[in-house]
Amino acid sequence: MTSHATTEPVDGTLPANPVEEAHADVPLARLISSGWLLPTGVAGLLGFTAKFESAVSALQETLTRTHPTGTPGPSFLAPVMPRTHIERAEYAEAFPHLLAAVHALPPGTAQSTMPGEDARMPTEAVLTPAACYSLYPSMADRTLEASQYFDVAGSCYRHEETSEVGRFRSFRMREFVAVGTEDTALSWRADWMERCRRLFTDIGLDVQVQAASDPFFGPGARFMRSSQLQQSLKYEFVAPVCDGDDGTAIASVNLHKDHLGLRFAIGAPGGGPAHSSCAAFGLERIVLALIHQHGDSLADWPAQLGRVRHAA
Ligand code: AMP
Numbered sequence: 001m002t003s004h005a006t007t008e009p010v011d012g013t014l015p016a017n018p019v020e021e022a023h024a025d026v027p028l029a030r031l032i033s034s035g036w037l038l039p040t041g042v043a044g045l046l047g048f049t050a051k052f053e054s055a056v057s058a059l060q061e062t063l064t065r066t067h068p069t070g071t072p073g074p075s076f077l078a079p080v081m082p083r084t085h086i087e088r089a090e091y092a093e094a095f096p097h098l099l100a101a102v103h104a105l106p107p108g109t110a111q112s113t114m115p116g117e118d119a120r121m122p123t124e125a126v127l128t129p130a131a132c133y134s135l136y137p138s139m140a141d142r143t144l145e146a147s148q149y150f151d152v153a154g155s156c157y158r159h160e161e162t163s164e165v166g167r168f169r170s171f172r173m174r175e176f177v178a179v180g181t182e183d184t185a186l187s188w189r190a191d192w193m194e195r196c197r198r199l200f201t202d203i204g205l206d207v208q209v210q211a212a213s214d215p216f217f218g219p220g221a222r223f224m225r226s227s228q229l230q231q232s233l234k235y236e237f238v239a240p241v242c243d244g245d246d247g248t249a250i251a252s253v254n255l256h257k258d259h260l261g262l263r264f265a266i267g268a269p270g271g272g273p274a275h276s277s278c279a280a281f282g283l284e285r286i287v288l289a290l291i292h293q294h295g296d297s298l299a300d301w302p303a304q305l306g307r308v309r310h311a312a
């Protein structure tokens with residue numbers, strides 16, 4: 001952004017400005033003044049400095065190396081997706097407050113007039129709430145010949161109304177996803193649990209692993225929430241992302257059973273509905289946890305995040 005380009009000092013830190021001063025939140029103000037985040041003045045909406053982005057790139061490369069069979073890197077998915085797809089996944093039933101939709105002027109609205117904001121109508125697009133939701137529609141209404149594995153990343157949006165550090169509205173997610181037989185989904189989940197533990201140890205993050213509930217099952221979610229905990233379908237890797245934080249989920253490993261296979265009519269190889277599982281990494285939250293753990297100087301960060309040292 002030009003306005004930052006003209007005022008940003010060489011080391012990437014931003015000078016104090018009125019927007020920054022308006023942030024009562026001390027950890028957030030510290031991250032802004034130490035050159036990591038760019039404020040917008042709206043809670044949960046932030047930009048990222050070049051220094052922050054060099055950490056994201058190093059993390060992305062580390063995640064690519066973590067993949068068992070190698071991957072050229074993630075496919076980058078669109079930040080918006082068809083409303084019909086997210087409805088078929090039943091996301092809106094489970095998280096009505098988090099889903100946001102694109103509104104725009106209807107086609108043919110006169111371009112010479114300036115219509116009021118209320119003239120904007122819902123379009124066929126919603127903002128993608130999690131990267132893996134864009135994958136299942138591509139396999140819908142057919143039987144898979146073999147289990148499928150994906151490495152994807154994308155910008156996600158959840159309508160969080162808080163300025164809590166790490167709870168963004170717009171953030172990026174990297175996901176490793178398996179869709180196929182029940183065995184495939186189970187072993188993918190088990191292997192990624194182990195890989196996550198090793199990865200976070202390697203990059204010097206002390207994480208707690210917690211069973212979590214997350215009603216991705218749609219209607220009946222209240223019942224499923226306790227059942228999900230009992231069945232241990234979701235595990236979160238939790239670490240502090242700023243001073244005073246008891247712990248925030250920086251990644252999750254999820255077993256969806258056949259929920260998405262049934263919703264999207266995806267057949268498993270060999271018969272029955274497809275099962276799926278995913279390992280999801282919140283890129284901004286992991287970088288915040290790294291900053292909290294290793295400090296503001298990239299040169300002090302672990303060698304496993306190799307590229308970051310050159311960027312320092
Ligand atoms: P979930 O699908 O809720 O398990 O999210 C996967 C990962 O995305 C989480 O473990 C976080 O690291 C990240 N994430 C989820 N919500 C947010 C948010 N509001 N802001 C930043 N990162 C998030």
Ligand code: ZN
Pocket residue numbers: 130131132133175254278279280
């Ligand atoms: Zn997922």
